Amino acid sequence: YSTVPGYYSWRNPGKGSWFAQALCNAFKEYGKEFEIMQILTRVNYMVAMHFESWSEDPRFSEKKQIPCIVSMLTKELYFKKK
Numbered sequence: 001y002s003t004v005p006g007y008y009s010w011r012n013p014g015k016g017s018w019f020a021q022a023l024c025n026a027f028k029e030y031g032k033e034f035e036i037m038q039i040l041t042r043v044n045y046m047v048a049m050h051f052e053s054w055s056e057d058p059r060f061s062e063k064k065q066i067p068c069i070v071s072m073l074t075k076e077l078y079f080k081k082k
Contacts, residue, residue: 001068010053010065019067022046027079036077040069 002009002019011017022043030039044067053063 001070003065004068008063008065010051010063018047018051018065019043022050022067031079032081034078036073036079037069037071040067043067044069 002017009017009019012021015021026039026043026046030042034042048064048066051065053060055061
């Protein structure tokens, strides 16, 4: 999930959601060598450390987000090089 239940999932109107940006960047950088849980862990780090909300309304400014990884996988999942 892009965030834990009950919390906001933030979005940049021009670039898209923080989670989608981080997920795309992580797949571009790590997708051909790392296992999916390793990639998603890096996505969590990227969202938590590289993004913070800004708003003229102080209730919505300087907020953070953390994605929520839920897995029922029973094996490692790699995306092989073509």
